[in-house]
Amino acid sequence: MSATIPQEFRDLLTKKAFAHLATIMPDGSPQVTPVWIDFDGGHVRVNSAKGRIKDKNMRRNGRVALAIQDPDNPYRYLAVRGRVEEITEAGADAHIDSLAKKYLGQDRYPHRQPAEVRVIYRIRPERVSTMG
Amino acid sequence: MSATIPQEFRDLLTKKAFAHLATIMPDGSPQVTPVWIDFDGGHVRVNSAKGRIKDKNMRRNGRVALAIQDPDNPYRYLAVRGRVEEITEAGADAHIDSLAKKYLGQDRYPHRQPAEVRVIYRIRPERVSTMG
Numbered sequence: 001m002s003a004t005i006p007q008e009f010r011d012l013l014t015k016k017a018f019a020h021l022a023t024i025m026p027d028g029s030p031q032v033t034p035v036w037i038d039f040d041g042g043h044v045r046v047n048s049a050k051g052r053i054k055d056k057n058m059r060r061n062g063r064v065a066l067a068i069q070d071p072d073n074p075y076r077y078l079a080v081r082g083r084v085e086e087i088t089e090a091g092a093d094a095h096i097d098s099l100a101k102k103y104l105g106q107d108r109y110p111h112r113q114p115a116e117v118r119v120i121y122r123i124r125p126e127r128v129s130t131m132g
Numbered sequence: 133m134s135a136t137i138p139q140e141f142r143d144l145l146t147k148k149a150f151a152h153l154a155t156i157m158p159d160g161s162p163q164v165t166p167v168w169i170d171f172d173g174g175h176v177r178v179n180s181a182k183g184r185i186k187d188k189n190m191r192r193n194g195r196v197a198l199a200i201q202d203p204d205n206p207y208r209y210l211a212v213r214g215r216v217e218e219i220t221e222a223g224a225d226a227h228i229d230s231l232a233k234k235y236l237g238q239d240r241y242p243h244r245q246p247a248e249v250r251v252i253y254r255i256r257p258e259r260v261s262t263m264g
Contacts, residue, residue, distance in 0.1 A: 014204075018179050018201065018206055020152035020164055020166075020201075021150075021164075022162035022163070022164040023162065023195065024153035024156075024160070024161070024162060024215075027195075028156070028160060028195070029156070029195035029196075029197070029213060030154035030156060030162045030164075030195065030196060030197040030213070031198050031201065031211075031213060032152055032153075032154065032156070032162075032164055032197040032198065032199045032211065033209070033211050033263075034152075034199060034206065034209055047198040063159075063160070063161035063162065064161075064162060065154065065161070065162040065163050065164040066164065066166045067152055067165050069150065069152075069166050074150055077165070077166055077167050079163075080166065081157075081161060081162070081163060101138050121135055124139060131165075
């Protein structure tokens, strides 16, 4: 099962809009926080670090949801339910730098920790709904 | 189990900041969308309408999560995990009007549908984390 993000909402994937990512805790309850995202043409990509709550949740349970609100109009948004299809460290340092460029206008991610292992999560949209 | 929202983040509950509310679908996967909220001193209150996905999800499974990003600084936010403690139609029409006042500056909620039954969900915070 795979869903397409409508063309007229793709700007939300490229503009400086945060996503709110919901993952599932070990007890089945949800967790949600704002994250940086980008889009590789088919998947929404999130970048986190090994060992964090989101990392553990997505490794245990690949079912996630995202909502992306238009920073220029909060009543326009994209809501995606989907599945983490790939989790990889390959390219994750370059990816967090490219997200820092998108969101902060900086060439390198400025908050890197020495012991931190960055990870990319590729999320395949399964259900997409739009508002606005 | 109950957690307190730190005083220095309570402004996020009163200012015109959206919450992203995550609920659990019948299959255990998460769903997340932006919502209006307020705070009654102990509970975060959400207002939806009978029969919507969020309404059905919260009636089936009271475990929810919320994140509230500061519209003036997206790197400052409040993340709450908690439980729906009460679901009621009592006062729900007045409540959606007061949320319309908060978010739209209008005395009455302008999007009311004739057949719609408004509902208040009172969410007790069980875990609170803050950033920024």
